[in-house]
Amino acid sequence: MSSTPGLDVLHWRIMRNVDHPEAALGPNREIREAARCVQCGKCSSGCPVAFESVHTPRQVMRFLQWGWAQEAATSPFVWLCAECQACTVRCPRGIDVAETMLALRRLARRKSWVRPDHFHEALEAMISKKGRVEELRLGVMAALSKWPRHPLEDLLLFVKMLRRGRLK
Amino acid sequence: MKYLFYPGCSLKGTARDYEESLLAVAPLLGLELEELQGWRCCGSSAARSKDLNWAYSLSARTIATARERGMDLLMACPACYANHLRALKAEQSGDESTDLDSAGPGPRVKHLLEVLAFDVGPDEIRRRTVRPLPGIRAVPYYGCLVTRPFPLGGVESRENPKAMEAIVEATGAVALSFPPKGDCCGGALLFSHEAVALKLTASILEQAKDLSADCLVVVCPLCHFMLDAKQRAAEREVRRRFGLPVLYLTQWLGLAMDVDLRKLGIHRLVTSPAPLLHKRGAREPLLSVESLLGTLRLRLRGATSRIGRQ
């Protein structure tokens, strides 16, 4: 995914809902669950990547409470979520926060607010067409598509894995 | 105890040693594993990021087959395990947002750790331990998906599970108390946000190192990849040497049951297990040039232990 897909919309200073045509949240249950969130911040507190991007998971839930589905779905946080479930397991309102992030990814894809990059397209194709993931190919594509790169380190690891028979 | 074994993509690739060690120790623990023919990828997190129905459909076939065969499913990879459990629950709850139809009482989907801790049990493991590992300080590292969101075996704590500790202690070793045992290793972010992923991996290694651990024991192929194969990269990220061997729980059990090291895939580990084997008292010669070099490197840097941050 593009590394900063939501950056443009982050420049708004004033919260206005008139400018946002996506005010309706739609039928997605996870997105509607956000209404029950009390903004306690426990999700952010336990999240390993909460402070690695501009938004915390709680802030994303807040966007949903305002009905700003696009801001939420294109927030860099949504693509940074590691699905570790630490948030879900601690939410006092019983909201499946991790699933909400995934639901937002799905929404973004459905509405074409983001486009998957080559790596993810290839991964999905591999899963649906081949039914198995070939890690060798995947690893190579990842190495080529990711940023930043450590070519020497990657090459060394590649060789080590190959020698240990862990790449097919 | 017979199980339908669903390996998943990693166990056939980068986590080959996990499968090897599992197949080596399973018969010794009374587990009969039949690999599911024609299994398909569970979709990992990629499928669920795209389309929920697609994701469920990927697991549906496996579940249906197990149901037909009347067998419980055994999975080693927590992501595959969680995905299948989700699909099963969605099916049984009659979730209207999915295309799944409940076709009757489901097969049970079990993770290997659950089977080892509850079906086999620490007492049995103690009985089968022929070469205990006394004084070895092992860090039981669970990672995310085996503890959350589904409590292991339906009963374990999701904040403070003790299943692996019980098993490690049954083999005579010291299971260190490790509060970050359920913290995320960052594996899911490896391909999209490597720096962040390595930061998380490094944090776990650091905290283990601070406890003077001899090794980490894991049950997830992705965690293993990060902690073992990517240990050097993690070291680079935080500028600290670790040199901590990372073993699969099955490899660990293999050591305790004195299984041939090659059969356990020990030679496939990237981060040299030499210090651990040395402490255990390895009788076999060192296995590869890398291991030899690795041990030398570690000895030179005096990084076999580094206590605390004080």
Added chain:
Amino acid sequence: MEKVVPKIGIFVRDPGGRMAASLDLPGMLKRLGKAKNVTRVCLLADLAGNASLSSVAEGIRNGEYDRVLWVGRFNTEQQKAVEGYLEGFGLNKYLHMWCDIEEQGALNQKVASEVREKKALRLIQMALARTRLLEPLAPLEIPAVDAAMVVGGGIAGLQTALSLVELGKKVHLVEKESGVGGKVAALHRFYPRLCDPLCGLQFVVDRLRASDRIHFHTLSQVVSIDGGPGRFQVRISRRPRFVDLQRCNACGECVEACPVEIPRTPEYGAFGSWAPLEGAPRKAIGPACPMSFPTAFVVQREHCAPGCKECEIACPAGAVNLEETATHEDVEVGAIFVTTGWDPYPLSRVEEFGYGLYPRVLSNLEMERLLGGDLPPLDEVGFIQCVGSRDERHLHYCSTVCCSATLKQIRFLKDRMPHVRCYVFYQDIRSPGFQEELYQEVKALEGVIFVRGTPSTVRPDGDSGRLMVRAEDTLSGKEIRLALDLLVLAGGMVPSRGTEELAQVLNLPRNRWGFFEAHLQCHPEESQRTGIYVGGCSREPMNVSQSIDSAHRAAMEGLAFLSGTVLVSPTYPLVDKTKCDKCKRCMEECPFAAFHFDREGFPEPDLAKCRQCGNCVGICPLAAVSLRHMTIKQIAAQVQEAAASFLPEGEPQVLAFLCQNDAYHAARAAVEQGLPVPPNVIFVKVPCAGYVNNALIADALAFGIDGVLIAGCQDGQCHYVTGNQLVRKRSDDLSDKLQKMMIERDRVRFVNLEIRDSVGYVELTRSFVEELMAMGPNPFKL
């Protein structure tokens, strides 16, 4: 008993000629005069002044009629005055029938005059039908004991006892522990005046001790209960104290002699109850806990060394008796007050905060005790609010006191250690009313930081013993990482174990959180068992001043059963034993568990427990239960009269049963507001929608009524708890019955109405009438 032939006098009062304007009054009176059992019909000029009334009285005196039907609008004061006056002439108060035809829309000039006439007559005929079957009744006096029992000797129990004792009632106070005081005795201070709780407790205790009407039963529990309000028979079991209450003077010689030291546990002290964390070691014998009242010591026998008798030997007063056994006592009381209080929620269940794992993570109760003793060196102290409360994984509700408790603790901590930094992690700060001042005061203290954001995990900071806490400061969106010397979890309240145990013994319903169910606003301290009152935290989490309020209120409410006699209105249920087949449905469905078995195994209501809602009448599948003065025969007779047609051909006739608490008022208001209420509806007022027996509905339809409407209160608002729902439950039985009768199921409708919803009443009656018109007439119509 010979059958009484009723003689009815009908008196119509029409001030201002409203009835005469809409109806052919003389014609109607003539027709009424010919009705069965009617011996006199009269249009009264005026009821003011005794002229008219004395003419009515004359008829009673000379035996012309033995009961009276009044037609017209009479307000409550007039009714009472009339009943009182005529009672003097020998007319029992229950032999009056009051019929207001106006409230049923009979005077509505927008309706065709023919319909109006017929309807008015119909209404009076209905009233007549019931009047014929009236019986003279008198209120009962059930002898009652003027002693009360209070279960639970915490602040609420002590206050209840005090309120009752000061009103001259005898009180049995039953307390599980060896001493009174409850959880308040474990507190360091309480707000708002930040006084020492022992002072407050001592104040109450001193006044109690001064009275000779109170009997303390410590180390005691209620094991069984029999009887009913006014005369409950309660059995109390008492664990041995091993020390004579009269002889012990708390000199302490035994404590010195005792060789056994009891290890302290952080939550509960040595005696399974509250004791200071620090201080002299507790021995197996010692003062009562939590408060040393009664003053006699107590022995914890399970800690004694085998064969040891040091305390018995050492006691100069010979007060120790190690051979004492458990006993029980039976007491009779008029009312029972339950004040069993709360327990702290086990915080180890909120695993993410490491309570029980790390010694420096404390509960707020433990912090109270720490503040009362020596404080360790502290620099950074954290408080996490809402731990376990407001959490779907634990307690869904707010525990009310924790925010103020934390604020109070910070005040005291800062007083003792001005340099300490305090962090409060909160979701909302709830310090209502005048406690806002406490909040503002604490907020402004130096070194106190409020973080709106809850941490997710607590980790040990290396080997230092300190705790690492990470949170999002939601107000700034920034990450907070703190190393704390002490972490206090503001844990919540759950009903005490005593509450659970007592609920079983007393068969007291509890709400979904396990607290005793009370009918809030209407009767906050009254439980669903007449004569049993609940107060304090056993009802819901509350602070000390609220507990005291609640306790006092419970005492006042319960006085009704402590005055020597219980007055019971004579309109209680009667079971027709010739019809009853002992199916026990009435016993099971009674919302107040008022029925018990009589000697022959028939259900019999305890007249003091019964609240006369009539749900038993409704539930009986054989229609064997009646309420006196509103017997099923009386209502059935009304139903039969109502079936006679008063509408033109093709117009459906509707009989409505309206609950007198809500639906009836809505219907009345609709007429008074001049709304277009369809004239097709005739209603019968019932005490509760649950009164309506299926037999009455079946009758109505069998007699040709096109549609039956039953209107009760909204769910959750029924004064008799579930009356409105019980009626819906029975609709399954009804469907079968209707099917056998080959009548459309939709001819019977159950609705909920609120008291002012006159518009709703009009809408639903209109739509019902329309649907019935579409369905066509009742096939049973003659």
